[in-house]
Amino acid sequence: xxxxxxxxxxxxxxxxxxxxxxxxxxxxxxxxxxxxxxxxxxxxxxxxxxxxxxxxxxxxxxxxxxxxxxxxxxxxxxxxxxxxxxxxxxxxxxxxxxxxxxxxxxxxxxxxxxxxxxxxxxxxxxxxxxxxxxxxxxxxxxxxxxxxxxxxxxxxxxxxxxx
Numbered sequence: 001x002x003x004x005x006x007x008x009x010x011x012x013x014x015x016x017x018x019x020x021x022x023x024x025x026x027x028x029x030x031x032x033x034x035x036x037x038x039x040x041x042x043x044x045x046x047x048x049x050x051x052x053x054x055x056x057x058x059x060x061x062x063x064x065x066x067x068x069x070x071x072x073x074x075x076x077x078x079x080x081x082x083x084x085x086x087x088x089x090x091x092x093x094x095x096x097x098x099x100x101x102x103x104x105x106x107x108x109x110x111x112x113x114x115x116x117x118x119x120x121x122x123x124x125x126x127x128x129x130x131x132x133x134x135x136x137x138x139x140x141x142x143x144x145x146x147x148x149x150x151x152x153x154x155x156x157x158x159x160x161x162x163x
Contacts (some may be wrong), residue, residue: 037075044068058106063099068090085143086132094125 044065074088101118112149 007061033075034081037072037079040075041070052075058101060103060106065100067095067099070095087129090125090129090132094122094129097122097125112156 016152036042047061047064047068070092074085074092077083077085077088101115101122103114104114104118
């Protein structure tokens, strides 16, 4: 004998728990996203003010600002699409390695195997971008609606995502 009222109550409880869980997860998601964006903006402003205080700006400093720019763009894209753009992570890594390479060469003025290793790492990351772009054009990500209708703009059509 099946108790319909118990099954109905169980289903209602399950829906309530799922809705409450989704609310808490999304709240944490947005709170963390705003915090990361704010910290990135604050770090960029502080780095810029340090450059102004120093009185001159080097290529290292400019590349550091590009790293902050890419991190801010990642936060913005993640906020709009709910997907992490893998390509931007690789751009940040390439910029960081380029900054390291320029800093090492400008301060030490001697060629060694470290320059070759860092250059090889940059080449591997550039090849990774090529693979990610090829894969995303060949095998586009499937958009799933999670209760909200989100449409991809033409700008986002080629954006790689990590689900």
